[in-house]
Amino acid sequence: MRSWLARRLPRGRTLVTAVPYLWLLVFFLIPFIIVLKISFSSSQIAMPPYEPLLHWTGEKILQIKLNLGNFAFLVEDDLYWRAYLNSIKVAAVSTVFCLLLGYPIAYAIARSNPSVRNILMLLIVLPFWTSFLLRVYAWIGILKNNGLLNNFLLSIGVIDQPIQMLQTDFAVYLGIVYSYLPFMILPLYANLEKMDLTLLEAAADLGCRPWQSFYKVTLPLSLPGIIAGCLLVFIPVVGEFVIPSLLGDPGMLMIGKVLWTEFFNNRDWPVASAVAIALLLFLVIPIMYFQRAQDAEAGAGLHR
């Protein structure tokens, strides 16, 4: 009796591994399928504002109506293309700036005295204790024409009239780099901190000056950290909506803003869903690359 039960009941290990799968099913796969479904329907003025894909016509005939027009629309109207490309450009530039700023910071923390290392890392994570929206609003206060920065520059006499900083691309980049920098620093720090420092001594022993050791040993060994950090910044920034709409020029084309407009202003759920599906496809490629880089690192780590 007991053995029969033991065989029938799922084992503990199965239960534990089922949790993440269940999570992904409920919160990723099912919503994705719903959005995918909507992207193939047509909009109508109703509740919900789109036609069902399946419906019964007469007797025993199930009609499936797939409207591919939403995706065709994305290609026809160059607004979407320009929004996608602009989002990718913004994300790429922000990622480069995050890397250029984040690498030295992560390096400095990883090489600092172990007793202060945790405090420094805490300082990097500290901004997360304040609401993200609040922090972006704070930048408005700093950047606006009679904001902190302009007033300061006016008071020391560097400029004689305020510089337009808010509602420019500069403000968007500043806001994005500021908000996403920790996501670059964390994986880079994790990578640099566990590096075997005798490798640098070996490089010096074999004739490398310090900067050559960095270029030939530290940098290639930190590549998995660089890739992880870049993807953690790049992927969310492509779909970023809040920062461009609060700090940027209202005319700035970002795919996140287009999505918002389609959903809430035009109430065209099918086109908005198509935009979202296309965005997802744009992002799946870097995500898969990320996954592979992680696997490669884990594989190398096992054998080390």
Add this chain to the structure above:
Amino acid sequence: MATQPHAPQQKFEPWNDPDATPYVRIEKVTKKFGDFIAVDDVSLEIYKKEIFCLLGASGCGKTTLLRILAGFERPTSGRIFIDGIDMTAIPPYERPVNMMFQSYAIFPHMSVEQNVAFGLKQEGLSKDEIAQRVADMLNMVKLGQFGKRKPHQLSGGQRQRVALARALVKKPKLLLLDEPLAALDKKLREHTQFELMNIQDTLGVTFVVVTHDQEEAMTLSSRIGLMNHGEIIQTGTPSEIYEYPNSRFVAEFIGSINTFEGKLIEDEPSYVRIQCDELEAPIYVDHGVSSAPGATVWAAIRPEKITISREKPDAADNWVAAVVHDMAYMGDMSIYLLRLDSGRIVRVTQPNTYRHADDRITWDERVYLQWYPESPVVVTK
């Protein structure tokens, strides 16, 4: 392969040659880390083509001294000369010295070939020459087939040889080896020891080896520098260190030894007699000792230099009665632990010369221990 790489045609002992100039000169080097003195006023002279072993327990300063030679640490005071050039302030990347790290420190993102070529590329040699030298070196360490492998695809012994090849391919004036064999298992270690000596013999590179393993030091080295608390206690060939230790510390560090404390009762230029509380008969040693009569000295006798017999010796000196306390049969020899009347345990090893020794001395037997007058070493500190 020659099994006896240490059989040179003529004796190699430049340290006894007054005309020889030392290749590496360590002059009164001290290194402090805060209040801690890691290396304490060490002076050493190492000659070309030597395998010089720095031997000592962990924390004795031997690794710090090696790192000073490599240039990773600056001495607090003192100077380092290599081939007559003052290297004290030269950074590691400009020293004609290479190091084999204890952890091997092989670059994990490079193949075996790339690892070995690394130092040559830094020198800016031509591609062809690099390829040639890398191939030659990999063949020498028997890794010719493994050039394209990544380090994580190699065994521990293979990685050790990559590390050796990478350091040797630069043709350094001095090769520093930090516990080169510590990570290998016993069988591989013995084999590698001889390989290492062969390679050293072929290339004629001067080696400085740091080790805590006295056996390794005994087999590998031309001379040993025994270190303790940052100081060099004694420098000498393996047999000098073993047979003529200059202090109790050296005598007891290398191998096992029975040390008896006693007083000099007769002190002549050609012999001494030492009276020990733990022995009935005095110890007679057939050479003089530079110490005043009545002074406290220690007579140390190696376990293999003591014989065991059942008959009471009729000699006046150099014997003691004992009871077999414990014995261990090791195959090639047996170890006896014998209790003297004073309660003191003495260790004796006897070679098992005969296969079936039925009347072998056994537990609780009363026996007599004897030794030759030249066997005891007398140390005064």
